[in-house]
Amino acid sequence: MTSNQIRAWVMRGYIALFFLYLFGPLLIMSASAFNQSSYPTITPWEGFTVEWFHELAQNDRLVSGFVNSVWIGLGVVALSVPTALAGAIMLMQVSDRVRPWYYTIVVSPVLVPGVIIGISTVIFWERFGSLVGLEYETTNNPFFLTIVGQSTFISAYCMLVFIARLQRFDKTQEEAALDLGATHTQVFWKILIPFLRPAILSSIVLAFLTSFENYNTTVFTMVARGTLTTELAGLARFGVNPSISALAVVIMGLTLIFAVIYEIKKRREEAVVEASVKRAAMKRRQDTAAAAHGAA
Amino acid sequence: MSDPTGSSIGMLAQVQITPSLPTPSKPEPQAAPATSTGGFSINPSLPGSTPTQQVNPTRTPQLPGGSPSITPSLPGTTTAPTATPPETPVVEESGIGFSEVFIAIIAVALIMLFVRRRSGRLSADMRLTKFVRRNGVAISIYLLTFTTGWIIFMIALPQLYMFDFSFRHNLLPMEIGGPKDVYTLKNYNYLLFGREGGDELLNWLHLEVFFKTIIASVIVTVLNFLLCYPLAFFMAQMVKGRGQRLLFLCLLLPFWVNEILRAFAFKLIFAELGLVNTLLVGLGILDQPYDFLGANVALYTGLTYAYILLMIFPLYNAIESLDHNQIEAARDMGASWLKIHLRVVMPHAKPGIASGCTMVFMLTAGALAAPNILGGPSSLWFTQIIYQWYNTGGNWPQGAAYAFVLLLSCIIFVRIMMRVFKVSLGDIAQR
Numbered sequence: 001m002t003s004n005q006i007r008a009w010v011m012r013g014y015i016a017l018f019f020l021y022l023f024g025p026l027l028i029m030s031a032s033a034f035n036q037s038s039y040p041t042i043t044p045w046e047g048f049t050v051e052w053f054h055e056l057a058q059n060d061r062l063v064s065g066f067v068n069s070v071w072i073g074l075g076v077v078a079l080s081v082p083t084a085l086a087g088a089i090m091l092m093q094v095s096d097r098v099r100p101w102y103y104t105i106v107v108s109p110v111l112v113p114g115v116i117i118g119i120s121t122v123i124f125w126e127r128f129g130s131l132v133g134l135e136y137e138t139t140n141n142p143f144f145l146t147i148v149g150q151s152t153f154i155s156a157y158c159m160l161v162f163i164a165r166l167q168r169f170d171k172t173q174e175e176a177a178l179d180l181g182a183t184h185t186q187v188f189w190k191i192l193i194p195f196l197r198p199a200i201l202s203s204i205v206l207a208f209l210t211s212f213e214n215y216n217t218t219v220f221t222m223v224a225r226g227t228l229t230t231e232l233a234g235l236a237r238f239g240v241n242p243s244i245s246a247l248a249v250v251i252m253g254l255t256l257i258f259a260v261i262y263e264i265k266k267r268r269e270e271a272v273v274e275a276s277v278k279r280a281a282m283k284r285r286q287d288t289a290a291a292a293h294g295a296a
Numbered sequence: 297m298s299d300p301t302g303s304s305i306g307m308l309a310q311v312q313i314t315p316s317l318p319t320p321s322k323p324e325p326q327a328a329p330a331t332s333t334g335g336f337s338i339n340p341s342l343p344g345s346t347p348t349q350q351v352n353p354t355r356t357p358q359l360p361g362g363s364p365s366i367t368p369s370l371p372g373t374t375t376a377p378t379a380t381p382p383e384t385p386v387v388e389e390s391g392i393g394f395s396e397v398f399i400a401i402i403a404v405a406l407i408m409l410f411v412r413r414r415s416g417r418l419s420a421d422m423r424l425t426k427f428v429r430r431n432g433v434a435i436s437i438y439l440l441t442f443t444t445g446w447i448i449f450m451i452a453l454p455q456l457y458m459f460d461f462s463f464r465h466n467l468l469p470m471e472i473g474g475p476k477d478v479y480t481l482k483n484y485n486y487l488l489f490g491r492e493g494g495d496e497l498l499n500w501l502h503l504e505v506f507f508k509t510i511i512a513s514v515i516v517t518v519l520n521f522l523l524c525y526p527l528a529f530f531m532a533q534m535v536k537g538r539g540q541r542l543l544f545l546c547l548l549l550p551f552w553v554n555e556i557l558r559a560f561a562f563k564l565i566f567a568e569l570g571l572v573n574t575l576l577v578g579l580g581i582l583d584q585p586y587d588f589l590g591a592n593v594a595l596y597t598g599l600t601y602a603y604i605l606l607m608i609f610p611l612y613n614a615i616e617s618l619d620h621n622q623i624e625a626a627r628d629m630g631a632s633w634l635k636i637h638l639r640v641v642m643p644h645a646k647p648g649i650a651s652g653c654t655m656v657f658m659l660t661a662g663a664l665a666a667p668n669i670l671g672g673p674s675s676l677w678f679t680q681i682i683y684q685w686y687n688t689g690g691n692w693p694q695g696a697a698y699a700f701v702l703l704l705s706c707i708i709f710v711r712i713m714m715r716v717f718k719v720s721l722g723d724i725a726q727r
Contacts, residue, residue: 029560042564083443083446095423103721111658113702120457122686127457131398151450215556216662236556259549
């Protein structure tokens with residue numbers, strides 16, 4: 001065996017181990033959802049059961065946590081996507097001298113630990129509410145705090161998505177529209193927003209998912225209430241019931257379905273693009289042939 | 297200092313279910329995930345304190361449902377009338393409240409704006425007019441409201457106020473703004489030296505947790521890098537097309553699963569009767585199950601797992617932009633395999649390495665879920681202490697001080713990474 005072959009085998013072994021590390025724990029957890037043992041484990045195997053799925057559906061706190069998570073996720077989307085869009089457009093417009101400072105400030109929530117965002121949000125709004133004389137319940141509502149706290153950094157994530165897209169924006173489109181008599185509002189709605197549509201969609205998904213699975217900030221801002229993630233953490237910590245594994249199976253099943261749909265869709269899109277590229281190439285060839293013919 | 301907060305802090309392992317809970321201490325399911333301080337509560341309560349001091353309407357939001365909140369375990373922590381001893385370092389004699397600080401911040405911002413405006417060539421309102429003319433009135437209002445709202449009310453003021461709050465005493469709401477509402481260094485003193493008059497010179501208990509968290513985070517980051525670099529290189533330079541997309545899909549799939557569940561999976565594997573122990577005992581390698589959870593093996597493995605994506609994507613992006621011909625050229629000129637990576641690939645991938653390592657370090661140091669689920673009963677993560685100050689400890693200023701120390705160390709770490717790798721903040725945050 002040559003050294004190249006050995007290296008190739010080592011690489012293969014490494015990749016296999018890597019994905020074993022990636023999927024092994026999840027598979028074991030899934031398997032434990034079907035074990036009759038009352039503690040989540042696959043050793044010893046005490047027989048197949050779906051009892052834990054029934055128990056999962058009866059766990060009221062998980063169900064209400066799920067509902068809370070959905071509402072918070074929607075709130076975060078509603079707050080952070082417009083904020084992120086405004087932040088990204090502003091970045092394009094501030095003067096060169098201000099830009100580095102501005103960028104450092106708006107991107108900093110990405111790097112600040114979630115725990116710190118959580119505790120600072122709670123502390124600030126408690127005092128701010130009493131300062132401006134708002135009702136205590138208004139600014140210390142766990143839903144309000146959670147949406148604001150999560151949006152602090154989720155806006156920054158989404159802003160990065162918008163910036164990536166805006167960098168490819170052709171400014172002349174805007175100018176052309178203004179020259180043709182469009183108002184600024186029209187330009188915004190008819191040119192900028194359609195151009196940003198893919199970025200808006202992906203940041204909506206990003207914001208919702210990030211919010212849904214956030215723990216570090218939420219555990220501070222939700223005060224006494226819980227989201228699905230914080231409820232799960234409580235269960236996982238004491239980990240005495242396999243119904244949490246059953247929930248994992250449900251989530252992973254949904255994930256797999258979405259991933260497969262996404263992949264199929266992407267393939268189809270790529271096929272369409274490839275076909276159009278081929279068609280264009282063929283047409284060009286015909287055109288040049290015709291031109292050559294004409295010239296001759 | 298003789299602050300009651302310090303009374304029982306010396307014993308992390310001590311379970312302290314305080315007898316004088318203000319709210320009914322009936323088993324409260326809602327609070328379970330949060331108050332699950334289990335065997336290592338740092339409930340800094342003073343058993344002797346009178347319950348009347350504990351009713352703290354602002355800190356213990358009572359929800360409409362009437363369910364006791366998590367925070368009510370404020371027993372005695374709230375400063376008793378005698379609890380602000382004269383020997384605490386007092387910076388200000390009169391009370392400076394939130395409103396003064398708030399107004400001061402606004403004033404400084406206005407002054408800075410004014411100074412800018414005088415020094416700048418283009419005056420501020422000219423710039424504003426230009427901005428409005430460029431965007432139209434409606435859009436300008438939208439842009440300005442959202443960005444200033446975000447920067448001021450979500451980013452700047454909460455952080456500044458947390459900083460201010462960390463220098464204050466833990467007071468009752470009615471005392472806020474009163475004569476006792478003065479600045480103090482005691483929260484920071486506490487982290488360094490423990491309670492005044494304590495047996496130990498330094499507060500080793502918390503300092504140890506702090507340094508252990510930082511060192512463990514560095515180790516996890518290095519492990520993560522070593523684990524991810526070969527795969528990132530493989531994906532960026534050695535496969536293309538369908539194989540590459542399949543690898544990406546496989547990488548992404550596990551990360552759609554909730555972080556909590558991923559940590560839980562490791563708990564199952566490393567539990568006393570889990571798969572690993574069963575295998576090792578079954579194969580005769582171990583005589584009896586080894587306590588992987590207690591030894592933090594599960595925690596480090598789980599933390600490494602949790603942030604793989606944040607390492608692999610920056611690395612992939614950076615290595616992908618390297619022209620493969622450069623590797624070929626180096627090889628043709630006789631560079632060894634190791635040298636190619638050290639001298640060609642890694643220098644090119646520097647921004648990616650900096651970004652991946654910084655993100656992983658920050659998230660690991662700031663992790664709360666994984667240590668809560670996987671951490672051994674005798675070991676704490678620094679964030680857990682912050683959470684306990686906030687939650688069971690009921691001492692928010694103390695929590696704010698600890699949080700600020702964590703924030704400061706993270707800023708220092710980022711600065712070091714920026715300096716060492718000569719990259720900008722934008723390179724690091726880009727993912």
